[in-house]
Amino acid sequence: KAGVTQTPRYLIKTxxxxxxxxxxxxxxxxSVSWYQQxxxxxxxxxxxxxxxxxxxxxxxxxxxxGRQFSNSRSEMNVSTLELGDSALYLCASSLGPDRxxxxxxxxxxxxxLTVV
Amino acid sequence: SQELEQSPQxxxxxxxxxxxxxxxxxxxxxxxxxYKQKYGEGLIFLMMLQKGGEEKSHEKIxxxxxxxxxxxxxxxxxxxxxxxxxxxxxxxxxQFYFGTGTSLTVIP
Numbered sequence: 001k002a003g004v005t006q007t008p009r010y011l012i013k014t015x016x017x018x019x020x021x022x023x024x025x026x027x028x029x030x031s032v033s034w035y036q037q038x039x040x041x042x043x044x045x046x047x048x049x050x051x052x053x054x055x056x057x058x059x060x061x062x063x064x065x066g067r068q069f070s071n072s073r074s075e076m077n078v079s080t081l082e083l084g085d086s087a088l089y090l091c092a093s094s095l096g097p098d099r100x101x102x103x104x105x106x107x108x109x110x111x112x113l114t115v116v
Numbered sequence: 117s118q119e120l121e122q123s124p125q126x127x128x129x130x131x132x133x134x135x136x137x138x139x140x141x142x143x144x145x146x147x148x149x150x151y152k153q154k155y156g157e158g159l160i161f162l163m164m165l166q167k168g169g170e171e172k173s174h175e176k177i178x179x180x181x182x183x184x185x186x187x188x189x190x191x192x193x194x195x196x197x198x199x200x201x202x203x204x205x206x207x208x209x210x211q212f213y214f215g216t217g218t219s220l221t222v223i224p
Contacts, residue, residue, distance in 0.1 A: 004158075033212060043204065043214040056211045090158055092212075105212065107151070107159040 002027065004093050004108035012114045018079040021111045025072050025093030031055075032074040033105065034066060037088040046089075049074050050096060081115045088112050119143055120205055120215035128221045134193050137218045139205030141186040148181050148188040149206040151214075159204065162190075197222045 005024040013019050025032050034046040045058040049068035066076040072093075078085055089112075092105040121140045129135050139148065147166045151159040163172045168183030176193045192199055200222045205215040 006158075035214075042217055045211045045213060048211065058211065088156065092159075105149075106161065109158040110156075112156065 004029075004091060004106050006089075006091055006108035006111050008111060009109065010112045010114075012116060013081050015081055015083060015115055017081050018077060019081060019113060020075050020077045021089055021091075021113070023074045023076075023091035023093075023108060025074070025091075026106055029093035029095055029106070030072050031094045031096050032068060032072065033092045033094075034074070034076050035090045035092070036060070037090060037110075038084075038086075043090070046076065078113075083115050086113060086115045119213060120207060122203075122205060122215040122218045124218060125216065126219040126221070128223065129195050131196060131222055131224050132194055134191065135195055135220070136192075137190045137203050137220075139188045139190070139215050141207060143186070143207075143209065145181065145183055145186050145188070145207060147208065148179075150179050150188070150190055151204045151206060153202040153204060155201065162203075192220075195220075195222045197224050 004026055007022045023032055031050045033048040035043050036046055037043045046060055047054055047066050048056045052068045063079045068074045088110045090107055090110045092107045094105045119142050123138045127135055149164050150162040152162055153159045163174055163179050165179055165181035171180045178191045181188045200220055203218045206212055
């Protein structure tokens with residue numbers, strides 16, 4: 001079966017711009033989580049969506065937002081980009097909330113965002 | 117504050133050598149995940165440990181969970197260059213969180 005698909009793989013944006021990243025989960029998976037990975041902070045949780053609703057949110061400013069569609073695909077948006085937003089953004093899917101702990105989370109290959 | 121501390125932070129070993137990576141939690145562990153990440157890429161699920169004392173193996177990688185010590189270890193036997201990457205432990209409370217990561221380099 002197809003894995004978790006993230007698009008685009010690479011992105012270069014200018015400070016102040018906004019960006020939208022996309023994540024298509026594994027077929028049948030209804031929960032999508034987003035993470036930011038930087039050399040200094042490691043992997044940090046952004047938010048989790050299930051049934052088009054945000055279930056959990058990490059410690060990130062309001063410039064980071066997301067949404068989930070009825071087909072479980074998810075997008076995350078970062079507005080007013082800052083240099084520090086340069087990172088690898090990963091999404092993970094699981095069958096549903098609380099199912100990840102039993103069935104595991106499957107990660108996409110990530111989107112590498114560079115802000116210049 | 118970091119809730120999952122991994123040690124060592126980085127490791128360089130000769131091909132064929134055994135190695136162990138540790139993951140220590142500041143909270144009670146109800147389950148522990150191990151992932152591997154190739155540099156700059158997504159995470160590959162290795163295994164999940166749910167019960168204290170549980171031990172799982174996949175190919176040359178073995179992981180154990182010690183609930184009392186709030187610790188898990190990942191052991192690689194006869195390391196190969198293909199084992200190189202970043203190893204991350206993860207756990208879940210109301211959200212999923214990761215350890216600090218261990219970078220492994222295997223020298224042929």
